Amino acid sequence: MPDGGFADAAEVQRRLDEVDHLVDHGTATALFLALALDRPLLLEGEPGVGKTAAAKALAAALRTPLIRLQCYEGLTAAEALYEWNYQRQLLAIRLAESRGEKLTDADLFTEEFLQDRPVLKAIRHAGPVPPVLLIDEIDRADDEFEALLFEFLGESAVTVPELGTFTAARPPVVVLTSNRSRELHDALRRRCLYHWIDFPEAGRAAEIVRRKVPAANEPLIASVTDFIGRVRRLDLDKAPGMAETIDWVSALAALRASRLVRADILSTLSALAKSPDDRTAITEALEALGHPSPP
Incomplete structure (x- = not known):
């Protein structure tokens, strides 16, 4: 160690x-x-x-x-x-030629010309x-x-x-x-x-969001982590990971959302869904996910 x-x-x-x-x-x-x-x-x-x-x-x-x-x-x-510094090697060759000297491979392929x-x-x-x-x-x-x-x-x-x-x-x-x-x-x-590495369970996901987005309040964090868990069970091209979850909560916090409502979900889907098909799938599933259209 x-x-x-x-x-x-x-x-x-x-x-x-x-x-x-x-x-x-x-x-x-x-x-x-x-x-x-x-x-x-x-x-x-x-x-x-x-x-x-x-x-x-x-x-x-x-x-x-x-x-x-x-x-x-x-x-x-x-x-x-690694790579050889060809420009520096060429400069060394020209300088040697100006002195009437000739460099060999042993002169040119040394640590002096090696780029890490x-x-x-x-x-x-x-x-x-x-x-x-x-x-x-x-x-x-x-x-x-x-x-x-x-x-x-x-x-x-x-x-x-x-x-x-x-x-x-x-x-x-x-x-x-x-x-x-x-x-x-x-x-x-x-x-x-x-x-x-699996997607974190709900409690750890909430703690990660809490740390990364301090502006988000507890009711919003709780509802988001529950919603994300439900969304990840949909048939999506790309299920949202923690990176998307953090981006989404950041977007909701920027809108001063204190709880998860349908209008805010729809206006911030660009942070959550990464393809048109996924956006459509999430939108169509909102009622089943607990966010129906208003009467």
Whole structure:
């Protein structure tokens, strides 16, 4: 366990609570084991349930930098692992030529010209506590990109052919997130601990809203969390997560709503429903959800 780490899962919950992030015991245990065993942690769950927020809060609780790699289709090693500073190399070549000298590959491919990208930056971090490396939405990257991470995830190392292998003196804390938009390779999963984050139960959801939207009163928070639970049982393209719930309560609070009424629901659906079909489905279900049309 790195210096400044946690004694047990209960301490994880307490210290994340101190940085205003609530997690259940299962998530706290997964984070604790990732630290204790120096293993990457793969967090999966619906969009908006707090996977990315958990990694950010972990970095804050450990008082260590968060290094974020946002994944997307077409992501390459040059953007994720390392890259050569070609402009600087070209300048060095021209300066050498002006002196009548000629540079070799051994002169050009040195650490002087190596640019750290998020993964190598995490490996070479020299602070007192290892950084948290967040590899966010790994499912958005191509299948081939996963293979680029195998060495790092298994050995906390990256090989640069021209220079050799860089191995972390102390492994960074690695958190990968996935929304399950595609299946990840078994080889990647084998290298990670795994945890699924569920949408929080009503009591914890209410407490999260209470903290994130202090302007909301208790009757509004109670009615919203009950309403969200009912909405999530509808057949929607994207069920609202905690992120949408917080946005929605913020919108209601901005309208000075003190309780949940049909008119306010309809006027703030843009914060809750993320597609025309979902907006229609929620609107049509309002009567069944306890908010009928006025007579």
